[in-house]
Amino acid sequence: MGKYDVVVIGTGNAALSAALSAKENNSRVLILEKGPKDKRGGNSFFTDGAIRFAYGDIYGIQQVIPELTEQEIKSISMPVYKNEDFYNDIMRVTKNESNPKLAEHLVNKSFETILWMKDQGVEFELNENQYFKRNNVLEFWGGLPVKTKGKGIGLIETLLSKVEEQGINIKYEAKAVGLEKSSNEISGIYYEGTDGNKHLIETSSVVLACGSFEANKEERMKFLGKEWENAVVRGTEFNTGDGLRMAVDVGAEREGHYNGCHAHTTDYNAPRVGDFSKPGDIYKKSSYPLGLIINNKGKRFVDEGADFRNYTYAKYGRETLKQPDQKAFQIYDSQVSSMLREEYGLDEATKITSETLEGLAEKMEINPTQFKKMIEEYNDSVQNGDYNPSIKDGKSTKNITPPKSNWALKIEKEPFYAFPVTCGITFSFGGIATNTNGEVLDTSGKPILGLYAAGEMVGGLFYHNYPGGSGLMSGSVFGKTAGASAAQYINNRSLNLL
Ligand SMILES: Cc1cc2nc3c(=O)[nH]c(=O)nc-3n(C[C@H](O)[C@H](O)[C@H](O)COP(=O)(O)OP(=O)(O)OC[C@H]3O[C@@H](n4cnc5c(N)ncnc54)[C@H](O)[C@@H]3O)c2cc1C
Incomplete structure (x- = not known):
């Protein structure tokens, strides 16, 4: 050397x-x-x-x-x-x-x-x-x-x-x-x-x-919480906190949000840790402002239209982790399906399609009656307005929780699509x-x-x-x-x- x-x-x-x-x-x-x-x-x-x-x-x-x-x-x-x-x-x-x-x-x-x-x-x-x-x-x-x-x-x-x-x-x-x-x-x-x-x-x-x-399971559990044990690691397996430990050992101060991380919704069947033979961020699911996100009890849990994707995606992974089985579905209808990002059409994407909402629920293995009721409530709450995904268009819902604050279109045009997702940690x-x-x-x-x-x-x-x-x-x-x-x-x- x-x-x-x-x-x-x-x-x-x-x-x-x-x-x-x-x-x-x-x-x-x-x-x-x-x-x-x-x-x-x-x-x-x-x-x-x-x-x-x-x-x-x-x-x-x-x-x-x-x-x-x-x-x-x-x-x-x-x-x-x-x-x-x-x-x-x-x-x-x-x-x-x-x-x-x-x-x-x-x-x-x-x-x-x-x-x-x-x-x-x-x-x-x-x-x-x-x-x-x-x-x-x-x-x-x-x-x-x-x-x-x-x-x-x-x-x-x-x-x-x-x-x-x-x-x-x-x-x-x-x-x-x-x-x-x-x-x-x-x-x-x-x-x-x-x-x-x-x-x-x-x-x-x-x-x-x-x-x-x-990428360090023990440290994820220690700093972020037990629920992070099995989170999908979206990137390299090698970032296991070695540098932080080495620095602290020679007297460095730890700093920053130790119980916070960047986590994105990722395909439910994505590799558990980044696969170097399949890079390109092909498993992420970023188009949710165009649709809805529901858990496997058929309930929405975030405002999909709170802001542009760039300002919400890094925190919605964590929200997905909090859901039963750490699982959720992104739901779209055919009004918006042509606007979905490229990843949604890849062979690697897990995609469920049906001509009816009940059929979609059955394939998602969630209660069809509950699912249909949720969509009807959502559709009834959608306010009129000019839809424009390039700006925060203010086309929102009324009287439902959580609201959808922008880009609220009714889910009504078949075929319908569901993409199962889970939480993928990006970095701490x-x-x-x-x-x-x-x-x-x-x-x-x-x-x-x-x-x-x-x-x-x-x-x-x-x-x-x-x-x-x-x-x-x-x-x-x-x-x-x-x-x-x-x-x-x-x-x-x-x-x-x-
Ligand atoms: C799937 C995915 C998509 C992303 N997309 C974007 C995006 O589009 N835009 C964006 O801005 N950010 C994105 N990010 C976040 C971005 O990757 C990181 O913020 C940034 O690249 C981190 O760079 P870095 O050099 O600090 O770490 P890294 O790129 O992770 O590099 C760390 C290096 O250290 C090595 N290493 C670890 N421990 C040791 C050790 N003990 N000894 C020697 N080497 C060691 C690792 O092997 C690796 O080579 C994404 C992340 C992922 C996982």
Whole structure:
């Protein structure tokens, strides 16, 4: 093992961003990855690639997607999305609990960071899941108009090619297990190799970017509650809280919403843990604002139209987990079925169809009389109004609980569809205390010299909920920041030693 200035833990978006940023700042970088080569890329590999940033207006988007022609721009209607909009979205969905400094850093750096990602070779495209086409105009909603080409797969493959091109070494099947600290500074990192032994790499700087504890059953039960024991893990099996433990062992402060997590409704028959041979986020079920969600007692339990999908999906997974058998069904009729996202039509989707509501209930194995009564009550409560899924149209229900606050259409046109879903955990919100330089803080709020964190490991950003597409941007912003800070620390240290 050669001499490295900065050792980065993980091969997800945050880690690869940190590695490239440290290298760009003249450091010798090594990456350690717990998984084998064919299971690299972390949760980032599994993503849909939706990435949130403050773009200003459509011309900000054009800087990110230069192929966008003036002609195409004319057929796009896209709300302005400035720094304050992104910031307000974070604060609104986190009930103002997000650390304002971290949130500001994420927001204010988002645009320059996406341009930096472009410089690394990452390509972007318009996000086809974030508009509805009306009168030949693409009407965007929800502040998330861009995704990476090839989803998370494209993102990770591009960053890995760049890492390779830069001559950065990656050691696979090298599980980081502990940090070494001497005289209050990081002096090395231990990893467990395929030989089962512990090895020390001497280094003065480590960037931890190895996820939170979502794939660790015991820690899920400890921090989130017993009901999380068997939750589907939507992403990598390797994010088991190792980085959090290593940091805490050398004095880092835990921070953030330890009993909160991002959890989405996912196909009831999805793999229990992310399958690296089936990435692309193909099991999620995100179109519920177009329909209804019911449990297997035939009862609704959330306001499907409370807000755009981007601001409710990360908390509705948890609501699904609270239902009998941790199961629910999304119900649609054929007025909206053509608007369902692509995933609903895949072979992997579990789909129930019937010409009648009773027939649908029977196939769902729920009481047909109760189901029909619930739909009739819902239909009777639907108010008149102009239906428009691109805006919060206020077309709502009256006198039912929970209400449907927008996009309330009657369920009346056969055939009818039901998609069984359960809760899939995406990532846990608990992390470690860091500042806007990406430095890890100890229990007295001081930086632990030479220790940095990025991505899911940054505690204090997300509480209760999350604006869709912020995870990737958080990984990129804090990864880039942490890599640059780690390199600067090494450079300053060398100068001091001269
Ligand atoms: C199915 C799915 C879809 C998603 N879709 C989106 C989306 O469209 N947009 C969005 O913004 N976010 C999305 N997310 C969330 C997003 O993936 C995360 O917020 C973000 O990618 C986390 O990046 P990260 O680099 O911190 O972690 P990860 O990408 O999970 O990387 C962690 C890395 O650390 C490695 N590791 C763990 N422990 C160790 C150890 N001890 N030693 C060495 N290596 C270790 C792991 O193997 C992995 O490579 C999605 C997540 C999932 C699961």
